[in-house]
Amino acid sequence: MEDGGARDSNICRTAGFSAYRIDNDRCPSLSEVTAMDLFNDAFRCDPYHEYAQLRAESPIHRVNGPMGLEMWLVTRYEDVRAALNEPRLSKSPHNAPQWMRDLGLVTEDEGRVGQNMLASDPPDHTRLRKLVTKAFTRRRMESLRPRIQQITDEMIDAMSEKDEVDLIDGLAFPLPITVICELLGVPTADRYSFRIWTRALTAPSLTGEGLRALRRARADISKYLTDLIAYRRAHAEPSFSIDDQPDLVSALIIAVDEQDRLSDQELLGTLQLLLVAGHETTVNLIGNGMVALLRHPEQRALLHAEPELLPGAVEELLRYDGPVERTTPRYAIEDITLSGTTIPAGSVVSVALASANRDSERTPNPDALDITRSTHDNVAFGHGIHHCLGAQLARIEGEVAIGTLLRRFPALGLACPAEELRWKYGTAVDIFRGLESLPVRLI
Template sequence: MTDPTQDPRFLRSPCPALAAMRATCPVGPVPAGSGGRTDYVVTGYKEAREALRDARLSKDTAAFFAGKESRRRLHPAVAHTMLTSDPPRHTRLRRQVTKAFTTGAVARLRPFIVRVTDQLLDQWHEGEPFDFVAGLAVPLPVVVICELLGVPPADRADVRRWSAELFAAGEPDVIDAASHAMAGYMTELIAAKRLDPGDSLLDRLVTARDGEDRLTEQELVSLAVLLLVAGHETTTHALGNAVLALLRHPAQLDRLRRDPDAIPGAIDELLRFDSAVSTATFRYATEAVTLGGTEIPAGAPVLVALGAANRDPARFPDPDELDPDRDAAPHLAFGHGIHRCVGAPLARAEMEIVLRAVLARHPEIQLAVPGNQLAWRRTRLVRGLSSLPVLAPGARTPTIE
């Protein structure tokens, strides 16, 4: 089986290629790079759920790459995070941050999210083009997670740049340099918070490190970097994908415009329809595992294609249709099992607030360019737009393709 992600058409529309893989076999081998390695890609929904909760599929990348020669120089705080660990270490690290993303904690953030959303939308004037990604989908999650962590406003542009560079597919030197820049910055910020404590999430993590010694210094920096990057990167893409999906489905857009109280229920379907995380982070088999009728040998990497699983017709009838009334809650856009996204409640809140505000203030939102001219990020891990030019009434718009 060849790797369809090498086809330039894949970034724009991955579903047909992934559906073909799933129809052939819900768990299949694909060649990985030039070293002769074989990865196993999971595209079926049932098989994906099994893989995501199978303890035999380890996320301990340090163990996998031990003894293997590598030219990469990722900072250890970026290479070895909560996402690249197994219990009991993963359990201990996750416990430190879970309380910050409860429904109640997110509810207290909502007024701040609403205020920032309105400020950003103030920059969009009717009749003028507006890049939804650069103007709203990028800055809003950055500001929110930076506020939560206590990152000073003056530093947020740098944080966003380093985060984007960490996902620069095909540019390992850029990724490595960004990892050191981000880790170095967080190390300095942590030191500053020790001298002048506040009440942010990062301040509380510093207290946990220094008071109860639950975190090593590297674990503290690692958690800070992970929360900063994961806290906005995927939400940015989820927002862009959701708005584009609605623009391409006018009836559903009109439905939500007329009944904004239906927006919270539609969010799961929007997340399912075009998942911001295309492929779950790295796993490998610690022993031979049979999944979906395919035997995966010990030591083989396993890539769970969340986007493909969310379009599996065996779980979601007519999966290529956007249906806001669908019960899409079992989708895998946030993952599944012990590694399910801890920030899911915050991402949902941001999506709801943004969609309500956009449809209230610019109910006739339209694409400003033909659909086939949209640019997508060149990375397999996340799926998101580089830009999304939109218009409100007052300007001539092209046909959506």
């Protein structure tokens, strides 16, 4: 291990891998491992009841994850915001415990984390974020709204020929992948490959064919984006303005600040991050938002009658059942105490955004969906220096997709009982919350 003392406090109980232990004598305030199974089917369908129990018992828990892994879970709103602002909780893979490397959950050479904002700490994060923000401005994202509306209309036109469709496959998945590919300047003919790669990168299995597909996808997407970067550089038009560039790849190539620029590895890692994270969050925002409205017909009727409520409604949908359940792992580089609980150095920490957004100490009657309430302080896209850079684009896509669906299909309804909907199950570090499918009747 590169980090002194981390081996004694790493936590892994996976068969076939070295066991690591928590030093309870050194950290007497450690809690027992919470017996609640946070990764079974029942929890995936509705985690909020269990999160409420956890918040009531303690703000910080040691929990068992898939494959016997253990992590620390932060559940209450104030502690979540504190953890997201805590510099001793590192995002750098260099501070990840060895068991995550053993499992392939953290690897730099295959491009899963690469060198990007999400997997870095200041000062590297500060520099990368500042450079990428130049090409990801609010004005640039807002300028995409007409094109997003056009793509949405075309996809809904295709769906309207049927009585019953899967909203995930028909709109929620293809809309953001089309938008992000156009934003990157990916040719139309190559977008199907991106759909295959992103599915593999968020696959539920870390063994067998799932793991092999994951590794192939990492290699394929790295090669594709490397070739795309080289092509854009060779055919770039001379310009000093990022806003003049025809696509995000070209804009990032010339993103310069005080003679600094993204290295090739940083550019590659940033594009991979934007592709996967920027796509998956919007899929889940649309799917989760629509199923919430379908299960609350009075809220859907209100939004249909008063479409000016849409921006605020999207914020409430993000709070109520957002696209990201937990943050990507953080690694304690020192002992950290939150609300009286000590998290030892070397531990893996997961911050439960979904739990924080349902915290009754922050939001009155949090389990009720109310599109008229003000929820702009939700943490659906994180908080602090790692707040999602693509949040504005996701909100625009959500507004356009949900608003258009309600306008075009006022009688839209679920085509199966709500309890039969299946929620995607991921790996030990899976962070997303979304549906596998969303069958609906259009009329």
